[in-house]
Amino acid sequence: MRVFDTHTDIWYDVSLKKEKGNNDVLRTYHLPRLKSSGVCGINAAVWTNPRIQDPMNRFFQMLGARSEQITLMNHEDFVFAHKIDQIDKALEDEKIAVISSIEGLIGIGKNIDFIITLYELGFRIMSLSWNEVNDLATGCGCDDNSRGLADLGKEAIKIMEKLGVVFDVSHLSEKSFWDAMKIVQKPVIATHSNAFSLCPVPRNLKDEQIKAIADCGGLIGISALPQIVDREHPTVEKVVDHIDYVARLVGVEHICLGFDFSDYLVTDPSLKNTIAKNKEATEGLEDVTKVPVLINSLKKRGFSEKDIEKISWLNFLNFLHNGVLN
Template sequence: MIFDCHGDIWTDVTVQRSKGMKNIIKNRHLDRFKKGNIIGGIFVLWTDPPHDKTPRKRLLEMVEATAAEIMENQDILRIILEKEDFNKALNEEKLAVIIGAEGLSGIGKNIDLINALYLFGLRHASLTWNEENLLATGVRGNPKRGVTELGKKALHLMEQLGVIVDVSHANDKTFWDIYENTTKPFIASHSNCRALCNVKRNLSDEQLKAIRERDGFIGLNSFNEFVHLDKDKQDLKHLVNHLDHMVEIMGVDHVGFGFDFFDFLENNTTDDFVEGNTIGTLGFENASKTHNLIEEMKNRGYSKEDIEKISYKNFYRIIEELI
């Protein structure tokens, strides 16, 4: 069983429903999830390009589409609102889904909207995607700018409510500002290791140690450009090198999966962050290919217990502690 801590599923739901389609998860995702033994994940509200120019409008569109999809698909979905819902989803053989937010630019300066999103079902959020906003600074922002005073208030409210704080996409200053202005475990839902692939979206060993110190969690990201700078080495074996490094630095109890598959997204969205044409990490292109990853882990000596921890048990601990 695998819990994927980052998927842009609500983006696909919003795009396809705007074209008149329904049952997007059943028709476009469920088969791959079943083939990949994926039992659920964090599905994020993300103000996807080109809609990032009007984030408040896009957030409302996504909430509307997400709510409609959930109401029409309660036979396959259980939204995790409290920790007991994870096991209920397993018992009911439904997808265990956390509603997340990949950036909170859509709330503008009104942090009280976090309360509204929480009542809607939000249990996870990052302050930013790649952009600067009124709360904090993503990896494409000013490296000297971090979390704002308003952002600190947002972090306090998130911890108070039981919303998991995510540092993926944060620039370095924002990462350390979050570390300094939170008290509970936080996660990097979909990031790799800068020591193996030196890009801004990956994390340094010092950041990995800080997440471990806070009893947090990092999810291995399958995006090929975060695997290796050499395109010829953007493959499954080099991806699993990141997993090995995470385990070496943090210990097996703080590592999991946040695959960030984007094979289903449209080009006007992916062109904003993808360089050239790509089919993803070779050997691990979409959610149906997780058996390749598990086999590579077995070949490297990961025990059955370790694989279960990394696949879902470590994140289940985060759910139990924070939600």
């Protein structure tokens, strides 16, 4: 079964390992793991940790590491796609399609015109904030429920939609989410979010949010991130619970898979406390090599082959085909 992962921090991993002298990370580390699990495509995010002293500098380091991988490395097994026909061709040729995204635009500060530059560099999915408050939006880690989108964030969304950049609503605070949904003109995606009703944490989506995403023709990417699967005992079966819940609420046509695996990020000292706090990975779905376990669990739960195909990759491909990605 093909699988398209709608959220992975591989570009972040590439930059970390580059600092340690490994310049061929995609081919030597990630390619064998992706192929063994049936992954046909990934949405690879550039994520800037807002906790570091100079996020803008870090952001540009990551852009450089990504550019090096694309332009200087020999990656015949990957297709770095920024058009839908490139993704189609990659799937036809049994290569791995790589879409590039920005997870939180803290790195651009107030310079929203830089979104155009990022588009020209090939980025096709963007979110405004991670968990933090920045110049554009309020992330889900903020305790101030009165703060939502900044005016610059609203302008940023307009720029994205004009360019043909997919707007990702994962990590937004609830107020930022609803502020955004009032102005969006195109379908949106939550690349890696689960159901709040099953795991009530700020990172997850409440039922009305899930319905709003579905109503605009969007997608919810169910995640394997343990702290948003279950607060006590995250397991692959509980990931299936989230899929089943959203399917019953809005239909399987609005579900994709955005795993957000973090097993390869343990080398980042700035994440040490976070990873230690969440050291228990989702049991049975610890990393990308365990993706076939999820597919089998969906079959055992009674999902049809056709529905599993939709969830695992076809919904996301159709989403991109339906005029969202140029």
